[in-house]
Amino acid sequence: MNEFFSVERDARGITGLAHLQLCQPARLNTMSLPFFPALRDTLRSLHDEGRTRVLVISSTGKHFSAGMALDTFAGDSPALDTSTSRARLSFQDMLGRLMDCFTALDEARFPVLCAVQGGCIGGALDLAAACDMRYASADAFFCVQEINIGMAADLGVLQRLQRLLPQGLARELAYTGERLGAERALSLGLVNAVLPDAQALLEHTMKVAQQIATRSPLAIAASKLALNHARDHGTAAALAQMKLLQSAVFDTGEMARAISGWQQKEDADFDPLNPVPSL
Known part of the structure; x- marks a missing residue:
């Protein structure tokens, strides 16, 4: 637990x-x-x-996040010093x-679903763009806020947004700082669904997450690796990677459990992924 967000494992009793959950609504969930x-x-x-x-x-609270806390840019923070070549x-x-x-x-070996209510502004859009899927409440909006405070966005949104939206629109948002509303974001594919309010949004996102959680974690992790590789490489390279990946993770025992669960219309019992050994 920290001051910025809470983390619940096996949420709602779902393995x-x-x-x-970001938990600083009084600060608009800004990021220091x-x-x-x-x-x-x-x-x-x-x-x-x-x-x-x-x-x-x-x-x-009212907004998903207003992005980087503006006081980050105030004062003489050593982290933001660019006064000399060494700095x-x-x-x-x-x-x-x-x-x-x-x-x-x-890079996480599990899908990340982002539920956005209200404003998803500046650094928050960098965060949302790095997730696998995004869902929004009807009052949600997305904004490349950095251009409005005299800087280019620099935490990944410029690199990721034009893969998620038509390039011309991604550039328009980056150059103008205008807001993209939930319904237009849905029509353009930035979000997967728009729900009436924050409660309905969370319920819907959790329902999708629960469905994913019932699938083989091995197959899900492999699918994410394949999708990410194909996104960043040409088709031939992605197919070559898929041959290596599938040969590494193909597991008939895993498939037998999945098929049995599907046939019996019940969730299969899958083992978790192995922990990553510490060095």
């Missing part, structure tokens, strides 16, 4: 369903610099334990580590 390693370390802990089959990220070299490493905190969402 393998983890729920991470300590938020990022807290998120990264939590994600990697869930990854390494092997028990998590799917993760839902939701929030509290700029260190800034690059610091920025890379911040990026890595959201890349941990993409």
Whole structure:
């Protein structure tokens, strides 16, 4: 537990369903610099334990998150010092580590579902764009806020958003800082569904997550690896990777359990993934 979010394993009594909930509504769930390693370390802990089959990220209050806390940019923070060549070299490493905190969402060996109510602004959109799927309440909106405060967005949204939206629209959002509403986001495929309010949003997202949690965690992890590789490579390279991946994870025992559960119309009993050994 930390001051930024809570984490519940086996949420709602569902094996393998983890729920991470932002819990600073009075601060609009803004992200200060300590938020990022807290998120990264939590994600990697869930990854390494092997028990998590799917993760839902939701929030509290009126807005999902207003992004980076503006006071981060005030004062003389050493992390943001670019006054000399040496400082700029260190800034690059610091920025890379911040990026890595959201890349941990993409690299997790389980799907990550993001439930967005109200504003998903600035750094929050960087976070949402790194998730596998996004769901929204009717009042949700998405905004590349960084351009409105005189900077280019730098935590992954410019790289990921144009894979999730038509490139012209992604550029329009990046250049103007205008809001993209929930219904248009749905029509363009940025979100998978729009629900009437925050409660209905969470219920729907949890229902999808529960369905994922009943599937083979081995097959889910392999599917995510294959999808991510195909997204970032050409078809021939992705097919070549799939041959290696399938030969590594093909498991007839796993398939027998899945088929038996499907035929009997009940959830199969799958083993969790092995923990990642610590060094």
